[in-house]
Amino acid sequence: MRTLSCSGPDLAGRIARRHFVGQDRVAVAADADELIRLLAASRRADPRPVVINAQTRRGHADSLRAAGVPFVELPLRDYRICAEELCARMARGAGMVIVANPHDPTGGVLGADAVRSLCAAARRYGTLVVFDESSAEFALGPDFTSARWGARYGTDVCVLRTYGSPGFGYLIGAPAVVGRLAAPRPPAAPPSHDMVLLERLRAANRSARESLCRGLAELGVEFLPSAADFVLVRLPGVASRVADELRAGGHAWAADMAPIGLRDHLRVPVGREDDVAALLRRLRTILAAFPAPG
Numbered sequence: 001m002r003t004l005s006c007s008g009p010d011l012a013g014r015i016a017r018r019h020f021v022g023q024d025r026v027a028v029a030a031d032a033d034e035l036i037r038l039l040a041a042s043r044r045a046d047p048r049p050v051v052i053n054a055q056t057r058r059g060h061a062d063s064l065r066a067a068g069v070p071f072v073e074l075p076l077r078d079y080r081i082c083a084e085e086l087c088a089r090m091a092r093g094a095g096m097v098i099v100a101n102p103h104d105p106t107g108g109v110l111g112a113d114a115v116r117s118l119c120a121a122a123r124r125y126g127t128l129v130v131f132d133e134s135s136a137e138f139a140l141g142p143d144f145t146s147a148r149w150g151a152r153y154g155t156d157v158c159v160l161r162t163y164g165s166p167g168f169g170y171l172i173g174a175p176a177v178v179g180r181l182a183a184p185r186p187p188a189a190p191p192s193h194d195m196v197l198l199e200r201l202r203a204a205n206r207s208a209r210e211s212l213c214r215g216l217a218e219l220g221v222e223f224l225p226s227a228a229d230f231v232l233v234r235l236p237g238v239a240s241r242v243a244d245e246l247r248a249g250g251h252a253w254a255a256d257m258a259p260i261g262l263r264d265h266l267r268v269p270v271g272r273e274d275d276v277a278a279l280l281r282r283l284r285t286i287l288a289a290f291p292a293p294g
Helices: 008-019 032-042 058-066 083-091 112-125 148-153 175-179 195-218 239-248 273-289
Strands: 003-005 026-029 050-053 071-074 096-100 128-132 157-163 168-172 192-194 230-234 265-269
Touching: 008 026, 008 168, 026 032, 032 058, 032 096, 032 128, 032 157, 032 168, 050 058, 058 071, 071 083, 083 096, 083 112, 096 112, 112 128, 112 148, 148 157, 148 168, 195 230, 195 273, 239 265, 239 273
Parallel strands: 050 071, 050 096, 096 128, 128 157
Antiparallel strands: 003 192, 026 168, 157 168, 230 265
């Protein structure tokens, strides 16, 4: 079976071979947020602004703060990243842009045209564009386009991925970018993930995600179509209370998104089929006690 199971340079070498790049284009760290922090720290002397999206997982903003790098947040438009606005920011002098694809927590993806336009703008304006593809292993399909080709051959594109259990993060980018990174924290434990098992996990995730969305629709709960291993649910007026009730019932990973600017929304991870069934039963009971207003 194909595996990635090792540490240090050997792990970077295996990742490089998997993505058909030289090892000098790969950096490995404990997680993707650590790599964002290191990227930002390596560019601290660059006076140009860093641009990220608002209503996006806390890791991007928290990593930039930890590196002492100021940033500008652009709001989503109808739950989607606006590639045109990001390109315009590059034209106006952004030094680095970080974009999540798939987006977390909406689960939306960037298509081929958007990814090409972002990579072209980065090349034209000398901006480093960082695609956080942490959930990409579950986003395989015609709607999702990875920026790996730009990271594989270009100088202004990086891709971040997460992998395995207990897990780690890795970056693919130009040797000059990788070479400027300070020594990252290594993964917490020697990472190991079977590629054949990953294929099974993808199939199981797709099935469980379909079950979750079907169950939410039956409950009359609004949600966004997702290409990732989580679903964004809208519960006007009761989202925070529902999150508390779910946590009390053992579903601790269902998170209230109000802290990142998405009031009335929960991020619900896609677990196993039995996890989904249990969550839906609990949600039905909770909503019966205080139904969400239309």
